[in-house]
Amino acid sequence: MHHQFYLNTLLLLFSVSTALAQKPADWVNPFIGTSNFGATHPGPQYPHGLASVAPFNTAFSAGGLNPTEKDExxxxxxxVHENKFLTGFSHANLSGVGCPELGTPLLMPTAGARSFDPQVYGSVFSAEDAEAGYYSCHLDKHNIKVEASSTLRTGLSRYTFPGGEGHILLNLGxxxxxxxxxxxxxxxxxxxxxxxxxxxxxxxxxxVRPIYFVARISKAAExxxxxxxxxxxxxxxxxxxxxxxxxxxxxxxxxxVAGDDVGAYFSFQTVPGEVIEVKLGISFVSIANARQNLNAEQPGFDFERVRTQNYERWNELLGRAEVEGTDYQKELFYTALYHSLVHPSIFQDVNGEYxxxxxxxxxxxTTGNRYTVYSLWDTYRNVHPLLSLLYPEIQEDMVRSMTSMSEESGWLPKWELLGMETGVMVGDPATPVIADTYLRGLRNFNVEAAYQAARRAATAPETENPLRPGIDDYQALGYVPLDGEGQWDGTVSTALEYYLSDWALSRLAAALGKEADAHLFAERARGYLNYLDPETGFLRPKYRDGTFYPDFNPLEGKHFEPVTGFVEGTAWQYRFYTPHDVPFLIEQLGGADAFSQALQACFREGLYDVANEPDITYPYLFNYVEGEEWRSQEKVAEIIARHYSNQPGGIPGNDDTGTLSTWLAFSMMGFYPLCPADMDYALVTPAFESVRLHLNPDYYPGGTMDIQALRTSENSQFIQQMLLNGQPHNRFFITHQQLTAGGVLKIDLGDTPSKK
Amino acid sequence: MHHQFYLNTLLLLFSVSTALAQKPADWVNPFIGTSNFGATHPGPQYPHGLASVAPFNTAFSAGGLNPTEKDExxxxxxxVHENKFLTGFSHANLSGVGCPELGTPLLMPTAGARSFDPQVYGSVFSAEDAEAGYYSCHLDKHNIKVEASSTLRTGLSRYTFPGGEGHILLNLGxxxxxxxxxxxxxxxxxxxxxxxxxxxxxxxxxxVRPIYFVARISKAAExxxxxxxxxxxxxxxxxxxxxxxxxxxxxxxxxxVAGDDVGAYFSFQTVPGEVIEVKLGISFVSIANARQNLNAEQPGFDFERVRTQNYERWNELLGRAEVEGTDYQKELFYTALYHSLVHPSIFQDVNGEYxxxxxxxxxxxTTGNRYTVYSLWDTYRNVHPLLSLLYPEIQEDMVRSMTSMSEESGWLPKWELLGMETGVMVGDPATPVIADTYLRGLRNFNVEAAYQAARRAATAPETENPLRPGIDDYQALGYVPLDGEGQWDGTVSTALEYYLSDWALSRLAAALGKEADAHLFAERARGYLNYLDPETGFLRPKYRDGTFYPDFNPLEGKHFEPVTGFVEGTAWQYRFYTPHDVPFLIEQLGGADAFSQALQACFREGLYDVANEPDITYPYLFNYVEGEEWRSQEKVAEIIARHYSNQPGGIPGNDDTGTLSTWLAFSMMGFYPLCPADMDYALVTPAFESVRLHLNPDYYPGGTMDIQALRTSENSQFIQQMLLNGQPHNRFFITHQQLTAGGVLKIDLGDTPSKK
Incomplete structure (x- = not known):
């Protein structure tokens, strides 16, 4: 399916899909997420590819042509989809992150008089077209058609020149x-x-890191x-x-030639319609490896082969979830799954070096892949559980990479980027990933080493512990006091992450027969009670002496504004953030009714942020209240309808390396993993008529799991009853073991809630 | 001999020499030429070395501490000797050139808090001491003593730290x-x-070129x-x-790490008086070669060995001219000879690559050396003749390098720098060097290839000829007309160089039996008559139609100001610039008396520039007028006394890669090569009691030539009579063959001119 956006505003509202679209990859719309701060890009990218070829249009405001300028x-x-002035195509790109990085090396074809000034050679572009593994556009200034595809570690661009002077610029400035x-x-x-x-x-x-590259052109330059x-x-x-x-x-x-702003040019005399191709391989190890990558993955110039390989690999992965529904639904779902399979990215070169x-x-x-780009505060929540379910062979590689990182650096990653620990965000998010992966049955990694690394992060004193600031107070008091705030932000948020990690660690310890540890960390995991303020019913910042923060306002902190005790969220958005212990929290908050009322208020009063992680599971929390599960069914469907679409702004905020997209993918399939290391998925109404999971039989011998949603009318959105392999399924949760055993989950849907 | 300059102004006026000084290298005063635009540096440099270690003090005005700022x-x-704020020690440096180049890589030791800002870590320096192969100073801000020496391709620095925090910075910004x-x-x-x-x-x-380096420190940094x-x-x-x-x-x-302003730091905890050394090797081929150079020339850290080797190589070369005179004279002479032996510089790495x-x-x-830094418009005049006389094995290497350049690039060099043809200055200056070298008997190079390359420059049409702009007009008209001025400057200067080159080529052609060429180029060499304006008696810019430039003013063009028809000189300073044909020019100018009068007026009226090449031989031209030779004797002695000294300003202008120093060296020995390819040296009064030339017997079997100046009083500066090997020598010229045959030239001197 080609997704084409023209300047015509009417056409902008609807993407055009062809009737012939059939394979999963055909439904991918790479423009989704390229507006509204989604931070994805429409360029071709191989699943978990190190390289991609992304149009670059955020340099320069260009007299208003670019409403968003990268350095403003x-x-x-x-x-950014609204921007209209393009200055190149970058070959290493992050998808759905919150800070500027990569966006290099940039290639740009130009025609006519040569200029090295990107404000001069930059061009308005039009006729964009993107699909899985392919992007094209027209550079209006130069009358050049650009097409691009990519392999794991290389990009390939095809330029059709208008004739006369033609140039290919590589800009490292x-x-x-x-x-x-x-x-x-x-x-x-x-x-x-x-x-x-x-x-x-x-x-x-x-x-800092150097990104090495080798670029080769199909024609010798004059x-x-x-x-x-x-x-x-x-x-x-x-x-x-x-x-x-x-x-x-x-x-x-x-x-x-070295400097702050260097580049290279290749100039040609071209005939009208002449096609010149450029392939560019990258490596984070050496130029020699970049060349080896390029030679291995693109021995010649064969655009169709590269494009087809890319597309077929997407089909292979996306096809593990086979859904039946409307074209629009498939477009949303497969694009979401596509965005779930971008990061972490394969890091090693073809020779295995990283x-x-x-x-x-x-x-x-020597075997498997080494991964990079671990935005773990985001991805531990759902991306890794999704991978464990549908792509366990990939998830195991990712965990092996994490344990290798701890062997190399002494510590598990927090926000790993290209072998650098950026330390971004709070908590200790590797531990839940490791515990969750193990408990889902993926165990082909050095479990003991991983366990010890996770335990070290949970216990090492502050002076030695880069992962858990506040650990000394946390271990002594059971919480991180506000007294330390200022050294780092968000003491409550920080501690809430530690509770979750400790709980996950206790589950792993239990599974490994480490009873004492299991007990220790389970105890610690309930330390959130320290923050629970009986007066307000909120988790409230607290001092070392046990007194609460006096100027507490649970409404403060929206839209990433700084707020005492929390990061990226209000006290409301962290209010129910004990995913490992929701039933007990419900009791503490006054029981089921009070909890449901509070949760409803949160949505009703606009205190829920659909685009950020702390409250990402809130729509599902009604599942913990017997008889109120219909509210989750309703809320999830409403959020999908209101906040996601097939438009460039169709992701409600930063995709957070696929976390928002993964929320959508799970939600459309009708189940969602509420807490890492908790084997329950919450069940809601699938968006589709049917969902077939093609499970990797090496991990899940059951092979195939079907979820069938039986609607009596178009408005049938409420679960009436469920049958798992013919047997009544009365829980609004399904375990990972149940889901991966294979079989059929039949869900009868009706137009009205099935209330208690 | 240590040359020490203190801020004490009295001491500044006189350098202090020890009574123990004996060897030639002991007389070298590297501070001479470091003021008054001399453009030499006081750092250690191996003879014709690629590397050197020069204090760098022209960055930043530093609140007036540096009167001369490099970018002003x-x-x-x-x-610059007056500058007092030092920001490092550079390891590749040019000596006596007119444009900024090299002065990198910079090393700098600092103490106390680390800073990367050269305006912060830069320091006032004091207690400078320099000799052949050694430099030291004290960095006042850091209380660090710096000492430096060098090999051909590497520098070695020894830092004595005051204790506490110490740093070594490498600054590539x-x-x-x-x-x-x-x-x-x-x-x-x-x-x-x-x-x-x-x-x-x-x-x-x-x-552009990359200069590659490897630096190694004697102690591991913390x-x-x-x-x-x-x-x-x-x-x-x-x-x-x-x-x-x-x-x-x-x-x-x-x-x-790459960029416009990058560097590296190494930080140490030091004890008071701790010595840390850094050696740095360079290459213009690769980092690997820089490392090989460093390992080969400095396998360990041995400051005394490096210093002694450098000093001894200077002794070996300087000692080829053994002079007897005052300490002051020896200081001037050996420093001049030292400056004559800096450029061209050995270019190839220890493995032979360049x-x-x-x-x-x-x-x-595979054999010999490849040279670089050919400022040929300067050096063809006297540096190469000096080398041919005293260092023929070196000069042959230099000519072999020039012919190799023409094989590699198609053309002989004009102003070659690091394998780049910079094209600076006018004329075709390689040809006189090649012809002169051959005619002096140095013939171990590919003579036919060199001849053909020179001939190509003299005959190829303008469209193909990068060396001789104006060649089409020159060949058609016999001169370069003013009509072309503006495309390049100095049509008369240009043509005068072509006449000289053509004459040298004709001499070489004749020696090679190429009679037709010899005739052709000899004819062309007299084309200067086209410019001779009977009205003014000057060589005057002329149009293609044969008319002279009307607004002609022979006083215009002093001090490098632009002037029509000439570069770097007035019409006065080019008036007698037909060195290959002075007797005929004298006839054209009205005969001996008129010529002598004009030449005297030139000196008397301040129209002679002691610091630039076009008129550099004027003081010797009285030798062409019978009975007036005493004027040359007087004028040369007067110029030495007035314009040269042992002070930083002791070279009267830019040393022009040793050309001014070579003028002094020849002049103090009492003979001077007036024209390349002309085997006559003009004779004047030696400054010394005796000069013994230790000639290379491989080239000059005579072995030793003694020039003895017999004075009757301190004021005996006029030649009375001369005996060459016991026979009266009545010419005020001596041929190269006579001078190199060995023997004794006795010169009787008296207090009054021996006029005709």
């Missing part, structure tokens, strides 16, 4: 990353190699060379130098 | 070069490698890393980033 704010988007600096070296008339610095992700500027922005000269020097504060070409120069975590030099793996 | 003008000096950008990569706690861009020499910015100047961030990004428009360290990072001229990649030589 802490902007994490190299592509511009990037989304806030790091700068790079090196280029021309190899010959068709090849250039180099690297570009990346880093400074999320105001954690102490670490003129080529590196170029570099020269400094501003003064006085008489300024009178004499030919290149003052502008870009200087070095024709035919074939040694290294940058060691927290060390120098490269390691080498 | 087109400043070619990384060190600052440099004298107007190019920018570099890369650093930490190898381990003691080693860093990388490269830095150089180029843009003399407003010829189209070419903390180390690269650092980089971050860009200026705006808006909310500026609020968050920790390093905004300032230098950011990357502790322990060991991959490449960057090809005008091509990409590296060549490899």
């Amino acid at each position: 704010a802490w902007n994490s988007r190299g592509y 511009l990037a989304l990353s806030n790091e700068s600096g790079g090196m280029v070296s021309i190899v010959d008339a068709q090849e250039v190699e180099g690297f570009r610095m990346v880093g400074t992700f999320c105001y954690n500027p102490e670490d 003129e080529f060379g590196p170029y570099k922005k020269m400094p501003a000269y003064r006085n008489v020097e300024a009178d004499w130098v030919a290149y003052n504060n502008t870009w200087k070409p070095y024709p035919y120069f074939q040694q290294e 940058p060691l975590m927290g060390q120098h030099g490269a390691g080498r793996i | 003008a087109w400043n070619s000096r990384g060190y 600052l440099a004298l070069s107007n190019e920018s950008g570099g890369m650093v990569s930490i190898v381990d706690a003691q080693e860093v490698e990388g490269f830095r861009m150089v180029g843009t020499f003399c407003y010829n910015p189209e070419d 903390e180390f890393g690269p650092y980089k100047k971050m860009p200026a961030y705006r808006n909310v990004e500026a609020d968050w980033v920790a390093y905004n428009n300032t230098w950011k360290p990357y502790p322990y990072f060991q991959q490449e 960057p090809l001229m005008g091509q990409h990649g590296a060549g490899r030589i």
